[in-house]
Amino acid sequence: METLHLELPSLQDDTLSPQTLLHGVVSSGNLEVLVEPGPDAARCVFEVQTAAHGFSEVWQAVLCDFASRHPVGGLTFSIHDAGATPAVVSLRLDQAYQSLRTS
Amino acid sequence: MNAPQPHRVWNQEAQRRQARLQRSVPFAHGKEVAPADMVSLLEALLEPGDRVCLEGNNQKQADFLSESLAACSPQRVHDLHLVQSVLALPSHMELFEKGIARRLDFSFAGPQAHRLARLVQSHSIEIGAIHTYLELFGRYFIDLTPQVCLIAAQAADAEGNLYLGSNTEDTPVIVEATAFKSGIVIAQVNERVDRLPRVDIPAGWVDFFVVAPTSNHIEPLFTRDPRHITEIQVLMAMMAIKGIYAEYGVERLNHGIGFDTAAIELLLPTYGASLGLKGKVARHWALNPHPTLIPAIEAGFVERVHSFGSEVGMEAYVAARPDVFFTGADGSLRSNRAFCQTAGLYACDMFIGSTLQMDLAGNSSTATLGRITGFGGAPNMGSDARGRRHASPAWLKAGRERSGGGTQVRGQKLVVQTVETWHEPHHPTFVERLDAWQLMEDMGMALPPIMIYGDDVSHVVTEEGIANLLLCRSPEEREQAIRGVAGYTPVGRARDRTLVENLRDRGVIRRPEDMGIDVRDATRDLLAARSIKDLVRASGGLYQPPKQFRNW
Numbered sequence: 001m002e003t004l005h006l007e008l009p010s011l012q013d014d015t016l017s018p019q020t021l022l023h024g025v026v027s028s029g030n031l032e033v034l035v036e037p038g039p040d041a042a043r044c045v046f047e048v049q050t051a052a053h054g055f056s057e058v059w060q061a062v063l064c065d066f067a068s069r070h071p072v073g074g075l076t077f078s079i080h081d082a083g084a085t086p087a088v089v090s091l092r093l094d095q096a097y098q099s100l101r102t103s
Numbered sequence: 104m105n106a107p108q109p110h111r112v113w114n115q116e117a118q119r120r121q122a123r124l125q126r127s128v129p130f131a132h133g134k135e136v137a138p139a140d141m142v143s144l145l146e147a148l149l150e151p152g153d154r155v156c157l158e159g160n161n162q163k164q165a166d167f168l169s170e171s172l173a174a175c176s177p178q179r180v181h182d183l184h185l186v187q188s189v190l191a192l193p194s195h196m197e198l199f200e201k202g203i204a205r206r207l208d209f210s211f212a213g214p215q216a217h218r219l220a221r222l223v224q225s226h227s228i229e230i231g232a233i234h235t236y237l238e239l240f241g242r243y244f245i246d247l248t249p250q251v252c253l254i255a256a257q258a259a260d261a262e263g264n265l266y267l268g269s270n271t272e273d274t275p276v277i278v279e280a281t282a283f284k285s286g287i288v289i290a291q292v293n294e295r296v297d298r299l300p301r302v303d304i305p306a307g308w309v310d311f312f313v314v315a316p317t318s319n320h321i322e323p324l325f326t327r328d329p330r331h332i333t334e335i336q337v338l339m340a341m342m343a344i345k346g347i348y349a350e351y352g353v354e355r356l357n358h359g360i361g362f363d364t365a366a367i368e369l370l371l372p373t374y375g376a377s378l379g380l381k382g383k384v385a386r387h388w389a390l391n392p393h394p395t396l397i398p399a400i401e402a403g404f405v406e407r408v409h410s411f412g413s414e415v416g417m418e419a420y421v422a423a424r425p426d427v428f429f430t431g432a433d434g435s436l437r438s439n440r441a442f443c444q445t446a447g448l449y450a451c452d453m454f455i456g457s458t459l460q461m462d463l464a465g466n467s468s469t470a471t472l473g474r475i476t477g478f479g480g481a482p483n484m485g486s487d488a489r490g491r492r493h494a495s496p497a498w499l500k501a502g503r504e505r506s507g508g509g510t511q512v513r514g515q516k517l518v519v520q521t522v523e524t525w526h527e528p529h530h531p532t533f534v535e536r537l538d539a540w541q542l543m544e545d546m547g548m549a550l551p552p553i554m555i556y557g558d559d560v561s562h563v564v565t566e567e568g569i570a571n572l573l574l575c576r577s578p579e580e581r582e583q584a585i586r587g588v589a590g591y592t593p594v595g596r597a598r599d600r601t602l603v604e605n606l607r608d609r610g611v612i613r614r615p616e617d618m619g620i621d622v623r624d625a626t627r628d629l630l631a632a633r634s635i636k637d638l639v640r641a642s643g644g645l646y647q648p649p650k651q652f653r654n655w
Contacts, residue, residue, distance in 0.1 A: 051528075052528035052529070054529075055528055055529070058528075058591050061591050061596055062591055083527070083528060085335075085523065085524075085525040085526075085527060085528060086524070086525060086590055086591040087335050087523050087524055087525060087565075087566040087567075087590060088333070088334075088335060090566070090590075090591075091334060091335060091338065091566065091622060091625070094622050094623075095622065095623050098621075098622075098623045099623070
């Protein structure tokens with residue numbers, strides 16, 4: 001297990017509901033995302049526990065794109081990746097974001 | 104004009120055949136050979152250097168005859184030249200290890216890929232060439248005609264007529280080439296019966312048959328358990344259906360055998376139906392009876408299927424759907440690899456399948472280091488047939504896109520590669536250089552083993568979107584179109600973002616949102632069956648999965 005901590009600048013969207021939200025299930029061999037209110041409205045915090053070693057560069061690219069694609073400032077995303085590929089990571093994050101917008 | 108040469112003998116092959124049959128007499132009762140006499144018969148009949156086709160398909164195997172040949176004395180039987188489509192059995196490789204066979208022309212060696220590579224590196228085998236199925240079948244009639252063929256059938260009658268059962272596969276083409284060029288045809292059968300359900304090979308073409316001690320081995324290669332289909336594969340299937348099937352109106356097609364295309368099969372009756380595509384796409388198929396096709400057949404999407412071979416467990420279902428499948432008067436499936444490959448090449452408007460690696464020109468390969476897997480039929484399915492002349496809307500539209508508005512003299516087959524950008528962490532699908540090049544160097548091959556040539560590929564589907572290569576106007580555009588759907592692989596991250604956005608504006612690259620697809624909808628709930636048990640249920644209990652797939 002490797003742990004990554006990233007804080008990335010991102011716009012804030014006041015309309016997003018900041019309640020705790022869980023997306024995905026680790027036991028299904030899939031990725032799990034937990035979204036909570038974060039400490040800084042201008043930044044998005046990512047806590048990643050990853051099963052894949054030496055993959056932090058790809059993780060950073062995935063998360064940077066996500067933080068610039070959506071206004072997720074003021075949120076913390078805790079991620080357990082269960083060995084997921086970047087495709088699954090991106091899909092889960094997008095699904096989590098879409099759910100935040102509509103919940 | 105030269106006068107005919109008076110001493111020239113014009114039937115030497117027939118004389119040689121008679122001599123072989125004479126030597127075989129002590130080991131046969133008429134055409135029937137006892138299992139215990141098969142090794143002696145082969146030793147008596149074969150000559151060093153003979154070209155032998157030992158029927159190995161990708162499913163049905165003449166396993167008893169293969170073991171018998173491997174048990175022959177290498178002093179008596181040696182230096183054979185094997186010409187067969189698939190090397191699947193350990194006994195196939197033993198022939199080379201023992202020196203019984205020396206040279207090989209083949210198509211596919213999936214299960215023996217490692218052992219074959221080792222034999223090549225130790226110079227224990229000479230490989231003539233690695234072919235596609237149709238290519239090898241073609242050479243059976245030109246320069247690789249077997250002198251002896253060892254085939255597998257379901258049943259024989261007393262005269263030696265053969266019934267092939269559901270798995271016809273390569274048998275007709277092998278027997279045709281051998282029997283009509285003075286060769287010897289030897290069949291192993293599972294049973295001898297008084298009356299065959301139908302005659303697939305007439306007794307006049309068969310020299311010997313043996314009732315094998317155990318039934319010939321058949322591998323369930325085309326069964327994909329829907330439990331393992333991921334949401335990413337569902338997303339890609341949605342894009343393929345909406346962005347390609349619907350867009351081009353693809354009515355006639357062939358699918359690969361992976362989970363990516365199984366997902367499409369299971370989405371047709373749900374997502375496809377919701378787009379109003381029933382009766383408009385995916386009506387006529389060149390495909391084995393995939394269990395994952397059952398829901399689309401039951402929903403009336405699939406109207407007709409011609410098959411290369413069969414699939415274990417699908418016999419009763421196929422027999423109950425004769426309007427869909429090709430069946431004999433006895434009700435059972437009639438498959439035929441040579442004809443179905445021809446259908447896939449010339450009568451289909453689309454091939455869609457997956458691959459392990461793709462380079463920046465769109466060349467793709469399933470070759471990995473230390474393994475010689477070969478090609479099978481994918482290159483025939485996954486290529487634009489330059490000899491095609493009949494038009495269809497899908498073929499014309501693809502041709503228009505490729506010609507870029509210039510004078511159009513031909514259409515274009517849709518050759519679609521559907522791949523996730525990573526197989527698993529550390530294994531990107533998109534690479535700068537295919538492993539195939541290294542394999543070529545290691546194995547001393549003339550060319551890298553490329554499965555689908557890049558210039559035949561029309562579309563690449565990944566979880567990031569669809570790249571339409573028909574619309575690319577230069578190698579540079581093509582490269583950026585591929586990088587633009589290559590996700591977070593090193594190849595994808597090295598994209599020129601401006602050029603990629605430009606390609607997106609032109610519709611060369613399309614993201615899910617450009618096609619009106621919401622990624623949140625990509626869930627397994629869209630699958631018409633989510634387990635093997637669901638497939639059994641969808642078939643009304645007719646599908647009988649082999650026990651390794653029964654997980655309830």
